Amino acid sequence: xxxxxxxxxxxxxxxxxxxxxxxxxxxxxxxxxxxxxxxxxxxxxxxxxxxxxxxxxxxxxxxxxxxxxxxxxxxxxxxxxxxxxxxxxxxxxxxxxxxxxxxxxxxxxxxxxxxxxxxxxxxxxxxxxxxxxxxxxxxxxxxxxxxxxxxxxxxxxxxxxxxxxxxxxxxxxxxxxxxxxxxxxxxxxxxxxxxxxxxxxxxxxxxxxxxxxxxxxxxxxxxxxxxxxxxxxxxxxxxxxxxxxxxxxxxxxxxxxxxxxxxxxxxxxxxxxxxxxxxxxxxxxxxxxxxxxxxxxxxxxxxxxxxxxxxxxxxxxxxxxxxxxxxxxxxxxxxxxxxxxxxxxxxxxxxxxxxxxxxxxxxxxxxxxxxxxxxxxxxxxxxxxxxxxxxxxxxxxxxxxxxxxxxxxxxxxxxxxxxxxxxxxxxxxxxxxxxxxxxxxxxxxxxxxxxxxxxxxxxxxxxxxxxxxxxxxxxxxxxxxxxxxxxxxxxxxxxxxxxxxxxxxx
Numbered sequence: 001x002x003x004x005x006x007x008x009x010x011x012x013x014x015x016x017x018x019x020x021x022x023x024x025x026x027x028x029x030x031x032x033x034x035x036x037x038x039x040x041x042x043x044x045x046x047x048x049x050x051x052x053x054x055x056x057x058x059x060x061x062x063x064x065x066x067x068x069x070x071x072x073x074x075x076x077x078x079x080x081x082x083x084x085x086x087x088x089x090x091x092x093x094x095x096x097x098x099x100x101x102x103x104x105x106x107x108x109x110x111x112x113x114x115x116x117x118x119x120x121x122x123x124x125x126x127x128x129x130x131x132x133x134x135x136x137x138x139x140x141x142x143x144x145x146x147x148x149x150x151x152x153x154x155x156x157x158x159x160x161x162x163x164x165x166x167x168x169x170x171x172x173x174x175x176x177x178x179x180x181x182x183x184x185x186x187x188x189x190x191x192x193x194x195x196x197x198x199x200x201x202x203x204x205x206x207x208x209x210x211x212x213x214x215x216x217x218x219x220x221x222x223x224x225x226x227x228x229x230x231x232x233x234x235x236x237x238x239x240x241x242x243x244x245x246x247x248x249x250x251x252x253x254x255x256x257x258x259x260x261x262x263x264x265x266x267x268x269x270x271x272x273x274x275x276x277x278x279x280x281x282x283x284x285x286x287x288x289x290x291x292x293x294x295x296x297x298x299x300x301x302x303x304x305x306x307x308x309x310x311x312x313x314x315x316x317x318x319x320x321x322x323x324x325x326x327x328x329x330x331x332x333x334x335x336x337x338x339x340x341x342x343x344x345x346x347x348x349x350x351x352x353x354x355x356x357x358x359x360x361x362x363x364x365x366x367x368x369x370x371x372x373x374x375x376x377x378x379x380x381x382x383x384x385x386x387x388x389x390x391x392x393x394x395x396x397x398x399x400x401x402x403x404x405x406x407x408x409x410x411x412x413x414x415x416x417x418x419x420x421x422x423x424x425x426x427x428x429x430x431x432x433x434x435x436x437x438x439x440x441x442x443x444x445x446x447x448x449x450x451x452x453x454x455x456x457x458x459x460x461x462x463x464x465x466x467x468x469x470x471x472x473x474x475x476x477x478x479x480x481x482x483x484x485x486x487x488x489x490x491x492x493x494x495x496x497x498x499x500x501x502x503x504x505x506x
Contacts, residue, residue, distance in 0.1 A: 036161035038109045038120075040065070040088060040100035042168050057090035057098040062126035063151075063168075064088075065100075066208070067109055070117040070158055074133050074209040080118045083109040087126050100168070111161035120156040121208060122168050124149075135206040137213060139174065139236050142222055148236055150174055152211035172296040173211050175269035179224070179233040179277050180291075181250075186283030190230025192253035193281075196223050199245040201238040213271070215240055239271035250279070250286060259286040260313050262339055272296055284317040284327050314431065315438075317446055318344040318506060327446040329504060330439070332428045345428050346417070346502045347448025417502040422460040422468045422477060424503055429456070429472050453499025469498065 042057060067083035068074055076084075087103040102108045112118065123135055125147065139148050151170040159166055177197065183190050201215035202222060215238050224235035246263040259281065269275065276291045312318065314334060317327035329344030336342075420428075432439045432451055440450035451472065458468045470477050 035113060036111045038067070038111060038159075039165045040122075040168055041165050042090070042098050042100060042170060058146075059090055061090040061124065062087050062103060063090075063100065063122050063124040063170075064126045064128070065109065066121040068119045068121060070119055072119070074121055080116070081110055081112060085128060085130055087128070088122075111159075113161075115160050115162070117158045117160045119154070120159065120166060120168065122153040122156075122170070123206070123208060123211075124151040124170060130208075133208045135208055137174070137204040137206055137238065138202065139222060139238060140202040140220065142225055142235055145225060145234075145236060148174075150206065152206070152208075154211065171211075172272045173206060173213060173239070175237045175239045175271060176274040176296055177224070177235050177237055177269075177277065178274055179248075179279055181231050181233065182278070182280045184280040184282035184287075188252055188257060188281050188283060190252070190281060191228065193226060193230035193233075194223065194251045195226045195233040195235075196221055196249045196251075197235055197237065198222075198247045198249060200243065201240060204238045213239060237269050239269045241268045242266035243269065248277075248279075248288065250281060252281075257281075257283075259316075260339065261286055261288045284319045285312075312339050312342060312506075315442065317442070330442050330446070331506075332431055332503075333424075341506065343424070343503050343505055346504075347443055347446050349449045349451065349453065349499050349501055417504045419457060419459040419500065420503045422458040422470060425456050425458055425470050425501075426475065426477075428501070428503075429470060429475060432472075433475075451499070451501075456499045456501065472499075 064085045065083065065088050066074055066085060067080045069078045069080050072078035086107050086109055088100040089103050090098040091101050127135060135150070137148070137150055142148070150173050152173045153168040153170045155169040156166045179195060181190055181193070181195075198221040199219055200222070201218050202220040203216045204213040205216055206213045222235050222237070224233045226233035243263070244265045244267075246265075246267060248261045248263065249258065250260075251258045261279075270293065272295060274294045274296045276294065278289050278291050280287045312331045312334065314331055316331045318329045318331055320326050320328035327347065329346055331342055332345045334342040436451075443450050454473065455469045455471055455478075458470060460468045468477055468479050
């Protein structure tokens with residue numbers, strides 16, 4: 001009797017061994033226990049990752065997978081069968097639709113044996129360990145786009161062991177900016193150009209329950225991937241609404257030029273969308289227009305076209321409105337954060353200015369050439385009237401008005417150009433002294449003249465009889481002594497050449 005019992009035990013153990021051996025040979029262990037391994041496929045190629053210009057999975061690409069109780073949010077208590085961030089890898093990257101296998105057979109995901117329905121959440125690229133159920137995103141290094149191109153899938157719902165293969169439809173959760181560059185007037189060489197986007201977020205947390213990202217920093221800069229020839233460039237960015245202060249910076253090789261342009265403020269970078277921009281780079285600056293927004297890969301949305309206003313920085317050439325391909329001045333002051341308003345200084349310089357009288361019918365003309373020291377605003381009405389009523393001061397008033405009208409030997413009767421106030425001149429001189437050769441090269445390259453006077457006229461008055469001037473060497477401020485007979489102005493130290501560089505607001 002005892003031998004028969006032992007014999008039965010041996011038969012039971014042998015049978016069990018055979019059963020587990022067959023279990024190791026196949027993910028689907030059959031109907032004996034009801035265990036069925038989940039079979040994954042990745043389809044919907046229009047939303048699949050782009051790698052090296054293609055749109056297919058690469059063998060070995062790893063995604064993380066969660067199996068969650070049906071219609072439940074992702075959490076530790078809703079995970080089904082322990083399938084919590086399990087690594088699966090693409091099996092055949094040469095096909096638009098790839099199967100996914102577990103990286104480790106020991107971590108194969110099995111459906112609930114009782115037939116309960118479940119949902120699947122997946123993401124790429126795989127990361128472990130995770131903090132809670134958020135996925136950290138960092139786009140600061142753009143050298144390998146596939147490594148930061150985060151994909152997300154939550155389309156596979158209400159599945160059970162009788163559902164067959166599960167198709168995971170991945171979509172891009174980040175935004176993409178694509179730039180098409182053209183060499184414009186002056187034919188600047190775009191080879192080796194660097195394209196950067198600054199003042200944006202570079203890190204974010206993705207909620208794995210819904211794929212929504214929340215930026216975790218701001219004010220950062222990314223360097224885009226730019227073709228060697230400089231004709232195309234792209235960068236991945238964190239999707240955000242109401243972004244302010246984002247800026248595009250293009251730097252040509254060997255110091256040939258640096259151009260900046262502000263995105264419209266506020267602007268929105270949409271998740272899963274490719275924002276398209278056309279950029280023309282010319283000698284005097286860049287123009288940028290939005291040529292549309294498309295799904296990153298797939299059918300395009302309706303274009304949202306429009307041209308944004310160019311932003312300037314100190315030292316930029318400012319184009320002539322009548323001939324945009326040439327410069328009319330150089331920016332020396334920015335008066336708002338967007339870089340779309342400021343002041344420019346004339347390319348040309350006039351020295352030894354004659355203080356000739358104006359025609360009688362011009363005496364009542366606007367006197368914007370007489371300016372306030374503090375903010376460069378036009379003089380008060382009382383000062384204007386004083387100049388008009390005192391015959392000895394008529395030449396003083398008329399002389400400055402002549403300079404105001406005759407900037408660069410041209411009649412600018414619109415009043416756009418004016419003789420600067422003393423503080424405006426001082427600001428420019430301080431910049432000029434920091435980089436004398438650089439500023440003079442800018443002037444001469446644009447067809448203007450280098451700074452060469454010793455003293456510079458100001459429209460700011462010292463008193464009703466004298467105008468203030470500034471020394472370009474010492475920055476000392478003095479005042480002129482005017483001889484109405486000889487029509488010559490002198491400093492307190494004698495005769496020296498005086499310069500005039502008109503300025504203009506933009």
